[in-house]
Amino acid sequence: MDSILSLIGAWTGNVQSQQFVFILLVAVTISVLALGLSFVYLGATDPVRRRLASAGGEFEEGPSEGRMMVTINSVTGPISHWVIPRADEETFRIRKVLTHAGFRAPTALQNFYVIKAVLMILLPLLVIVVTRWLPELTLFQVTLYVGIAAGVGLIGPSYVLDKLLAKRLQKLRVAFPDALDLLVVCVESGLGLAAAIQRVADELEVSHPELATELSLVNAEIRAGVERPRALRNLADRTGLDDIRGLVSLLVQTMRFGTSVADALRVYSEEFRDRRMQKAEEEAAKISTKLIFPLVFCLFPSFFTVAIGPAVIRLIGVFKYFQF
DSSP states (O other): OHHHHHHHHHHHOSHHHHHHHHHHHHHHHHHHHHHHHHHHHHHHHOHHHHHHHHTGGGGTTSOHHHHHHHHHHHHHHHHHHHHSOSOHHHHHHHHHHHHHTTOOOTTHHHHHHHHHHHHHHHHHHHHHHHGGGOTTOOHHHHHHHHHHHHHHHHHHHHHHHHHHHHHHHHHHHHHHHHHHHHHHHHHHTTOOHHHHHHHHHHHTTTTOHHHHHHHHHHHHHHHTTOOHHHHHHHHHHHHOOHHHHHHHHHHHHHHHHTOOHHHHHHHHHHHHHHHHHHHHHHHHHHHHHHTHHHIIIIIHHHHHHHHHHHHHHHHHHHHTTSOO
């Protein structure tokens, strides 16, 4: 113990930092020990994991990515029990966001929270290691930086997830008008709804792969025995796009009342074009208001400098001969 304290003291250089590092090392050691014991206990008592471990030789010839994912899930599984929040509303919201962002794996939720927990531990440790070469920092500054690093580890994954969600929704929003036009053409040419959806998915596979994948999943669910309205609602739930949700509601009502799908799609396509035009006109009307701040803070100062600057300089030159 004395040798450890002396080593920490030689590394930190003062007593306060020595106490802080020692307490942190003790906390990390206890946490790692608790996680290791929980991993061993859960792995020994879980019959599913014992069955997978005994049958591990059967997967040796499988793809390396699959074996890696099985290993990762086996490691993160016990940890997820400690990091996933108990509130059902929070987990439901995060699972919904992950689904809309394109992460539909069953282990996506636990992987997300495990990444958060790992970053909250690794980033503060990295800050502590970096401060080893910055002896002029005080204990308060080190503690502040460690707290900031922990906050980044806590908020960073959520921020990245929100950016991925916005990017995916934008891609789906851009692809939807093309898909709607193709769907109208396919249905009016005599194809059934399922065949038209598959045809649209094949056509959009190169230009808009995200929406093409979602449409292909609709047909895959229908072929697997899922009812067509339920498969369409699953499409709206997976994408989270209001335009697709409106189209799905229209198709479900059309199938329920037995009306013409082609006529309904044509009417919805015209309404969608009108809505897009109104949205474009709304954004164009906002431009004049948004230009006020760049004009006032960027353009007007330079304009007045060029237009009035020479006159101001001449006035200064004239008035400097007068004595007040």
